[in-house]
Amino acid sequence: MIVDLALGCIVLAAALAVYRVLRGPSWGDRVTALDFLSVDLAVLIVVLAMRTGIARFLDVALIFSILGFLSTVALTRYLLNGRVMR
Amino acid sequence: MRHLALLLVAQAVALAVEERVPSQAAAVQVSVLAQILILFGSLFILSAALGLIRFPDFYTRLHASTKLVALGGLGIFGGAALAFAPMGANARVLVIASFFFLTAPLSGYMIARAGYLRGLRPYREETSVDDWGLMGGFPEASSEESA
Numbered sequence: 001m002i003v004d005l006a007l008g009c010i011v012l013a014a015a016l017a018v019y020r021v022l023r024g025p026s027w028g029d030r031v032t033a034l035d036f037l038s039v040d041l042a043v044l045i046v047v048l049a050m051r052t053g054i055a056r057f058l059d060v061a062l063i064f065s066i067l068g069f070l071s072t073v074a075l076t077r078y079l080l081n082g083r084v085m086r
Numbered sequence: 087m088r089h090l091a092l093l094l095v096a097q098a099v100a101l102a103v104e105e106r107v108p109s110q111a112a113a114v115q116v117s118v119l120a121q122i123l124i125l126f127g128s129l130f131i132l133s134a135a136l137g138l139i140r141f142p143d144f145y146t147r148l149h150a151s152t153k154l155v156a157l158g159g160l161g162i163f164g165g166a167a168l169a170f171a172p173m174g175a176n177a178r179v180l181v182i183a184s185f186f187f188l189t190a191p192l193s194g195y196m197i198a199r200a201g202y203l204r205g206l207r208p209y210r211e212e213t214s215v216d217d218w219g220l221m222g223g224f225p226e227a228s229s230e231e232s233a
Contacts, residue, residue, distance in 0.1 A: 002121040006128035006162070013135035020138050020147075028144040028201040035193050036138060036151040039186070043131060043159060046166050046182065047124070053114045055175040058166075062182045069189040076193075076200040 003051050010044045031075055038068025120168035127161020130154050143209035144201050152194030159186050 017040065020033040042065040049057035074084050116124070137150025163183035167176040208214040 002125055003116060006124045009128035009132040013132050016135035016139050026144055026206055028206050029147055031197050032148045032151050033138060039155050043162050046162060050114050050166055050169050055173055058175060058178040065186055069193055072193040073196060076196040080200045080203055
């Protein structure tokens, strides 16, 4: 029950962040909301692993958090320098 | 053709309903302490999203999202580590948590730095203090030194 409530809270938070991604006035708001979404997805998969009892989902959450961090770094580097790598 | 598609959809729905896990509390036994931690974390994540919606400019939104998500992740990952302890999978949860706490402040720092150097303004100029600008490093001039 608590796990279902947490699942609902996290999905609601993701929906609010999607609103900010779509509507954000500047690009910084969009990058912030995308970073929040990546972290939120990793947390969502951890809660889903608790809900379903499949411990293999934890590996998926680890990969998601790594990919989210790398995408945030790439996006900020691109917006700052105009290129991702030199 | 339409009937075939409808039939396929009906089959998929029937399969999904049949295979659905009957509504039980959680497949992993979650103790009371872990439940309290998970509730704490999920409420903090929800309030981070509320801050992302309601705050007026980029810097305050970044503040809400980054810091509250770090606090919420503390709760969620702590609760998950406690809940997965009987299955022997809590080391993986701790790996995820340590990686998360290494990278969450770093990504927030990089977003704030990119926003500052590209010249995003706070919503009230008269209440903001621009220390970097006062030291002489004007934003547009120093945007190339990070590569």
